[in-house]
Amino acid sequence: MNTRLLSAPFARSEIQIQSIMLTVVLGLAPGTAWGILIFGWSALFIFLVTVLSALAFEAGCLILAEKRVLATLTDGSALLTGWLIALTLPPWAPWWIGVLGSFLGIVVGKQVFGGLGQNLFNPAMLARVALLVSFPLEMTAWVNPTPLFSSSAPGFLDAWAITFSGQLPADGATGATMLGWVKTEFSQGRLLGESLASGDYGFIKSFLGWTGGSLGETSALLFALGGGWLLKKQIITWHIPLAMLGTVALLASVLSLIDGERYPGPLFHLTSGALMLGAFFIATDYVTSPNSKPGQLIFGAGCGLIVYVIRTWGSYPEGVAFAVLLMNSLTPVIDHYVRPRIYGRDSKGRPLELPEGRE
Amino acid sequence: MAFFDIHALWTGNLVDKLDIQSLLNGNRQPKIRGGVHPEQRKEATADHPIDTGFPLPSMLYLALQQHVGKPAEPIVNVGDRVLKGQLLAVSQGMVSAPIHAPTSGIVADIMDYPSAHPSALPTPTLLLEPDGEERWIALPEKIDPFSLAPEEISIRVGAAGIVGLGGAAFPSAVKLNLGRRTKIQTLLINGGECEPYLTCDDRLMRERARVIVDGILIMLHGLECRRAMVGIEDNKPEAYSAMSAAAAELSDGKVEVVAVPSFYPMGWDKQLIGYLTDKEVPADGRATDVGVLMHNVGTAYAVQQAIRHGKPLISRIVTVSGGAVGTPRNIEAPIGTSLADLLAHCDYRPEDTVRYVMGGPMMGDALPHPNVPLVKGACGILALSQEEVSATDAKSCIRCSRCVTVCPVGLLPLEMMARIRAGQLESALKFGLKDCISCGSCSYVCPSEIPLVHYFKYANGELLTRDQANHKAEQTKRLAEEKLARIAKQKQEAAAAAAQRKAAGKKPKITEQAA
Numbered sequence: 025m026n027t028r029l030l031s032a033p034f035a036r037s038e039i040q041i042q043s044i045m046l047t048v049v050l051g052l053a054p055g056t057a058w059g060i061l062i063f064g065w066s067a068l069f070i071f072l073v074t075v076l077s078a079l080a081f082e083a084g085c086l087i088l089a090e091k092r093v094l095a096t097l098t099d100g101s102a103l104l105t106g107w108l109i110a111l112t113l114p115p116w117a118p119w120w121i122g123v124l125g126s127f128l129g130i131v132v133g134k135q136v137f138g139g140l141g142q143n144l145f146n147p148a149m150l151a152r153v154a155l156l157v158s159f160p161l162e163m164t165a166w167v168n169p170t171p172l173f174s175s176s177a178p179g180f181l182d183a184w185a186i187t188f189s190g191q192l193p194a195d196g197a198t199g200a201t202m203l204g205w206v207k208t209e210f211s212q213g214r215l216l217g218e219s220l221a222s223g224d225y226g227f228i229k230s231f232l233g234w235t236g237g238s239l240g241e242t243s244a245l246l247f248a249l250g251g252g253w254l255l256k257k258q259i260i261t262w263h264i265p266l267a268m269l270g271t272v273a274l275l276a277s278v279l280s281l282i283d284g285e286r287y288p289g290p291l292f293h294l295t296s297g298a299l300m301l302g303a304f305f306i307a308t309d310y311v312t313s314p315n316s317k318p319g320q321l322i323f324g325a326g327c328g329l330i331v332y333v334i335r336t337w338g339s340y341p342e343g344v345a346f347a348v349l350l351m352n353s354l355t356p357v358i359d360h361y362v363r364p365r366i367y368g369r370d371s372k373g374r375p376l377e378l379p380e381g382r383e
Numbered sequence: 384m385a386f387f388d389i390h391a392l393w394t395g396n397l398v399d400k401l402d403i404q405s406l407l408n409g410n411r412q413p414k415i416r417g418g419v420h421p422e423q424r425k426e427a428t429a430d431h432p433i434d435t436g437f438p439l440p441s442m443l444y445l446a447l448q449q450h451v452g453k454p455a456e457p458i459v460n461v462g463d464r465v466l467k468g469q470l471l472a473v474s475q476g477m478v479s480a481p482i483h484a485p486t487s488g489i490v491a492d493i494m495d496y497p498s499a500h501p502s503a504l505p506t507p508t509l510l511l512e513p514d515g516e517e518r519w520i521a522l523p524e525k526i527d528p529f530s531l532a533p534e535e536i537s538i539r540v541g542a543a544g545i546v547g548l549g550g551a552a553f554p555s556a557v558k559l560n561l562g563r564r565t566k567i568q569t570l571l572i573n574g575g576e577c578e579p580y581l582t583c584d585d586r587l588m589r590e591r592a593r594v595i596v597d598g599i600l601i602m603l604h605g606l607e608c609r610r611a612m613v614g615i616e617d618n619k620p621e622a623y624s625a626m627s628a629a630a631a632e633l634s635d636g637k638v639e640v641v642a643v644p645s646f647y648p649m650g651w652d653k654q655l656i657g658y659l660t661d662k663e664v665p666a667d668g669r670a671t672d673v674g675v676l677m678h679n680v681g682t683a684y685a686v687q688q689a690i691r692h693g694k695p696l697i698s699r700i701v702t703v704s705g706g707a708v709g710t711p712r713n714i715e716a717p718i719g720t721s722l723a724d725l726l727a728h729c730d731y732r733p734e735d736t737v738r739y740v741m742g743g744p745m746m747g748d749a750l751p752h753p754n755v756p757l758v759k760g761a762c763g764i765l766a767l768s769q770e771e772v773s774a775t776d777a778k779s780c781i782r783c784s785r786c787v788t789v790c791p792v793g794l795l796p797l798e799m800m801a802r803i804r805a806g807q808l809e810s811a812l813k814f815g816l817k818d819c820i821s822c823g824s825c826s827y828v829c830p831s832e833i834p835l836v837h838y839f840k841y842a843n844g845e846l847l848t849r850d851q852a853n854h855k856a857e858q859t860k861r862l863a864e865e866k867l868a869r870i871a872k873q874k875q876e877a878a879a880a881a882a883q884r885k886a887a888g889k890k891p892k893i894t895e896q897a898a
Contacts, residue, residue: 028739030501030749030751031422031749031834031836031837031840032740032742032744032745032746032747032748032749032823032826032836033744033745033746033823033826033827033836034738034740034744034747034749034771034772034773035421035422035579035744035745035771035773035827036773036826036827036829036832037419037421037827037828037829037830039785039828040830040831040832041778041781041830041831043830044781044783094577095776097671099778101781106878117669139779140778140779140781141779141780141781141782142779154624163632176784190691250658291538297581298619306861310782311474311781311782312783313782313883315782315784315787315795315797315798316784316787316795317672357598359798363795364787364790364793364794364795365792365793366792366794366818367416367653367662367664367666367791367792367818368662368664368665368666368667368668369665369666369815369818370652373813373867374665375665375666375667375668376666376668377665378668378672379664379673
């Protein structure tokens with residue numbers, strides 16, 4: 025006879041934390057694989073360093089907190105956080121950036137709040153912003169695509185040196201991301217068409233992911249496909265991604281119609297930077313987003329608005345991380361004010377009026 | 384006329400819920416809130432006819448409290464010989480139900496016996512030893528229910544000991560009276576049966592549809608109401624066609640049979656009311672406040688038997704199923720049968736059973752052992768095997784808000800749980816704790832396997848205890864204050880009397896002083 029909790033329901037759905045986390049990781053896998061492919065061995069090294077150190081920090085915290093180590097470590101949440109942190113890093117970043125990122129994400133971003141489900145901010149975005157502010161040089165050393173096994177790519181040993189000895193190649197393989205390029209060019213008075221041409225911009229290239237940037241900023245297509253798969257698997261709902269992408273697209277359309285030489289159009293925005301990754305995989309983080317669907321629409325729209333504002337008028341070329349963190353801080357407020365209507369009550373929680381003529 | 388329900392936006396099922404046909408027709412989409420789709424597991428019993436050949440057990444255990452309200456009071460003595468259908472215990476007070484002899488035999492004892500409750504604590508129970516003769520009391524000649532006065536229907540329903548057979552076990556006569564007093568417009572009949580495993584209503588509708596429709600018409604007569612709607616989940620097409628045919632033949636258009644979507648909890652009365660009539664019951668009101676009343680199909684059947692044939696409620700159809708049951712089926716069994724006898728009849732394997740459940744797996748009660756009697760409200764007996772019962776530890780809430788999406792009431796289970804866990808019960812109340820219907824959808828869907836409903840039941844129980852303690856303390860305080868006031872008044876009166884005497888003369892009477 026089983027002596028566990030004897031309370032209904034006795035039936036349970038199949039879905040578990042572990043399966044959710046692993047599905048999200050699988051959704052990320054194609055885009056990640058593409059990033060590693062075009063940036064070479066170094067990208068693989070920094071990816072592995074970041075993920076493994078995230079798992080190590082998680083284990084360390086669980087041991088210190090005397091929690092169930094193996095059961096929690098295998099729930100996949102630390103793996104996912106580490107994975108997302110790796111996607112925000114420049115592919116040729118030195119190893120300690122990855123380790124420090126994992127420390128910031130797992131220890132500072134998650135475990136000091138009390139572990140899974142307790143953190144206010146998205147751990148991966150917290151790690152990225154902290155690294156970006158602290159180590160701007162290392163965090164913005166973008167390289168142009170040098171696919172694995174191509175002649176321009178560093179070999180295994182060179183790549184090892186890039187990651188673990190901090191030796192960036194001297195032959196000028198680095199460049200800016202397209203968002204950064206457009207912003208710099210504009211500040212020097214060049215018009216959009218000019219800067220896109222000189223930056224060798226191509227919509228298809230950007231959409232497919234043949235572009236400089238962090239691992240997660242390359243292929244909008246693959247991350248959108250991964251996100252679509254998560255929607256299909258009902259791991260996420262459409263509310264946050266649609267609101268976020270829709271807001272960016274709307275603002276970009278309106279402003280590019282007003283001044284097409286100053287403001288890039290919606291397709292440029294949607295396929296650039298980390299917007300797809302952010303909309304499908306980061307803003308949709310359960311823990312740090314609102315719990316009601318209308319709240320999620322507000323949250324997504326807010327993320328989109330901030331991304332657009334930072335990209336267009338801010339001093340950073342990309343704003344997904346800042347946008348998500350700012351909206352994370354508003355999540356408790358949104359949850360406080362936006363609640364579902366309870367059956368038999370009005371939106372303020374008062375019982376509905378009895379119909380006329382009834383006692 | 385809104386074309387879509389705003390609630391669909393909450394649940395995220397906008398696309399699923401938009402029905403092109405109804406859009407074209409301009410019909411308003413019926414309200415559906417939340418819900419889950421647990422594995423049905425009804426196929427084990429749905430296609431087998433009701434087993435009416437259950438052998439008479441050697442002893443029947445008739446709990447005196449097997450309905451909502453006050454327990455029944457025995458009017459027979461130990462050793463009395465009683466007939467089938469004879470009144471054994473009378474109802475007490477406004478909300479109660481009498482108990483009748485399920486068969487003829489001898490009253491063996493009136494004692495405390497384990498009850499059909501998660502605690503299985505002993506409660507007063509009448510033991511009837513069948514004599515095997517099944518001799519009925521004198522049954523009346525066949526009655527024409529429609530020649531009876533409407534109020535007579537609820538009186539007879541009450542006298543027959545009928546309670547809600549869908550599981551609630553609320554005395555049906557009380558509801559019928561309320562419905563007649565408030566002049567309801569529509570009688571709703573719940574054929575939803577949304578709990579997994581259970582098929583007793585399904586089988587009853589398939590096999591005895593005409594009797595049910597007759598029962599519905601009798602209830603309509605008693606309610607002085609003209610219209611009834613029967614909601615049947617669309618996963619029971621055979622029941623739907625049987626009921627539709629019977630309604631078309633017998634009801635002269637008064638009874639409408641409607642297929643409703645299959646999901647859990649479609650059988651929640653408020654959900655079905657919303658779907659069938661588009662009405663919403665105010666939080667502090669009853670179904671009758673919006674002009675409807677709901678009864679279960681099993682209840683309609685029992686009403687027909689009681690009114691037309693004079694037979695009290697002495698047996699019911701119960702689903703015996705679960706992974707540890709060899710030959711699962713529906714059995715028509717006498718009330719008071721030991722659940723162990725029912726399970727044994729269906730070749731269950733005690734060694735494979737990890738959980739005994741009375742009712743369905745979503746809202747039923749776990750029983751520590753099956754040696755408890757069948758009660759009127761029990762629609763299912765389940766012996767669940769290891770693989771059917773989830774048994775992993777609860778993990779951290781990841782705020783995935785699936786519980787919010789599936790809650791049919793529109794609550795935020797995760798927020799209430801977090802507050803209850805932190806001991807902030809008052810704060811949980813503000814999130815609508817009292818509105819929870821314990822349907823279990825949130826616990827079912829939780830990927831962290833947090834027993835959310837358990838938290839809510841605990842908190843509601845704890846709040847009740849606190850209220851009672853507060854009430855007691857207030858009463859004590861009031862009594863103490865009254866006593867002090869009384870003493871003060873007496874002193875004052877004595878002083879006034881003394882002053883009066885002093886003024887009147889100088890000789891106080893000793894007897895008065897003693898007072």
